Amino acid sequence: MSTFRKKGSQSMEKNTNESGSLAIPFVKNQPRILQGWAFFDWANSAYALVITVAIFPGYFLHVTADEVKILGLKISDGTLYSFSLSFAYLLIALVSPLLSGIADYGGRKKVFLRFFTTLGALACIGLLFFTDMKTLWVGVTCFILATIGFSGGLVFYNAFLPEIATEDRYDKVSATGFSYGFAGSIILLVTNLIVIQNFEWFGFSESLKAVPVAFVMVGLWWLGFAQIPLRRLPEDARHPYSRALLKRGYEEVSKTARRVLARPNMLRYLSAFFFANAGVQSVLYLASIFAEKELHFNTSNLIVLILILQVVGIGGAYLFAWISSKKGNKNAMMYMMVIWTMICVGGYVVRTGLDFYFLAAAVGLVMGGMQSLARATYAKLLPEDTPDTASYFSFYDILDKLSTVMGTFVFGLITQLSGGMRNSVLSLAVFFIISLIIMRRVVVTKEETELG
Incomplete structure (x- = not known):
């Protein structure tokens, strides 16, 4: 059970843990924490823009043959890309209720936020090794894992909002996150464009060989800037797991x-x-x-x-x-x-x-x-x-x-x-x-x- 006491624009929350002892009071609407939360949007939006929309799709088609044989069936490269997206989101849809239950009742928001962030970022960096048909399995696997990391992390990221802000601040704080995400992803995308357009400056023989650098930059950007919210957001309550929780x-x-x-x-x-x-x-x-x-x-x-x-x-x-x-x-x-x-x-x-x-x-x-x-x-x-x-x-x-x-x-x-x-x-x-x-x-x- 939680009790709330409002004072100006802030609210102090006291939670009791499973043993009934009083948890450390947490004051909502702290500017430093709200800004830290918004920086997660700055971090992970780079994946949403650069990987899923701007650069990776075209690179995938360039590297992949027009027809690919999967499990004995011949499918086009565009179909393989579409099915990879479908598979990733199907997995997320199936486990989303489990993740929501953990987020709401398990007291492991930050643990899982860090896990999915690390999974997604490392998968983006892994795309560096997707260079030809021999490494197609690397490209498909890392793309699916990165998508899972992105979507899975959003569950716990969103779940933090009611913990750090009062209801009257939800819209403003959420909008701040959106604006941070837009600005950050545009900055990184323009940087990627400079590298790809001027590939010879960076020692590449052609622009296509410079493209994987963008995937590494996304992973480092995502993982690096995510450390800001991971350090500033409140610590987990660490409630014990149970079958009922799952x-x-x-x-x-x-x-x-x-x-x-x-x-x-x-x-x-x-x-x-x-x-x-x-x-x-x-x-x-x-x-x-x-x-x-x-x-x-x-x-x-x-x-x-x-x-x-x-x-x-x-x-x-x-x-x-x-x-x-x-x-x-x-x-x-x-x-x-x-x-x-x-x-x-x-x-x-x-x-x-x-x-x-x-x-x-x-x-x-x-x-x-x-x-x-x-x-x-x-x-x-x-x-x-x-x-x-x-x-x-x-x-x-x-x-x-x-x-x-x-x-x-x-x-x-x-x-x-x-x-x-x-x-x-x-x-x-x-x-x-x-x-x-x-x-x-x-x-x-x-x-x-x-x-x-």
Whole structure:
């Protein structure tokens, strides 16, 4: 049991451990600790931008043969990349409830935050040894492990927020982390671009040989800057493990699933979210693969592409926040689904690099707004005065990952069956159309219904 005493903008929390003794009091809203927490976003966002989106996808296609034989089956390099993403997120989705249970009740947040950070960072550094088809297994394995390290670490990173800040500071502290992540990842990406573009300065014979340096830089950046939050965040309570602890997360997800099934409106919304997110995540993760494979973008083109996505994404988030204030969350999301559908159709017909840059700007416009409004809309649909918001959002997080699995798997499967990625991009439009149809029947708030 915890007791709280507010004094100005700070709150002091006293926890009792398993033996009933009083734990060391912890004062919330300490600027040094809040800044340290935000620096974890600065550290791990480098992986999200450089590895999953900007540089590694194109490098993977360059190093990997057009067709790869896996378990006796011949699949394309793009399909292998898509399936690797699907497999990583499927593993995370399966263990996510267990991780949430440990985060909430096990008192091992910092231990596991350090473990997943180290796993992800070392896996990024391991990509240095992925240089040809003989080391393809190194590339696939390290990419999967890095993705697991990134996603697994986020569970414990997010779980620290209620411990270090009072509820009235959540939005501001979270936004600070986002801004740190954006700034840090852009700085590292531009540095990578300088190294790759000027490879001869650093003793490389060609730009392709300079690319693995970026993976090492991501690992060192991630592991190095993560030491700031790992030193500043509060120490673990170290509650003893038990079978009940290991089952707790799965029990919470099962209980939340039953509650959602009993609320048709929330079920409709989550169904709409599932299909829309499958399309969104597939576009974000696989856009650079498409650009390299279908439009023959080089690494420098891809980095410019990602910079467009990031910069326009900031303005897009503010734009649709304004639209939401005027038309409501539901209508704003439906507008974005229409734009996403048009983007998928555009991806099918696009032929030139310039056209694709305009398409990337459109993606950036709806990228940030879609993700932020989806979560905010879900929060509005939660039962009033519910004490179990964490379990509801844990369930939401699992749907997020499972939809990513479905989207990337379908993309890879259609690429494999049709022999090209254009049909895969067009198929993603189906996800947004299904989501749009379902979303029309969702009621978010009484006020929003009047606005619509």
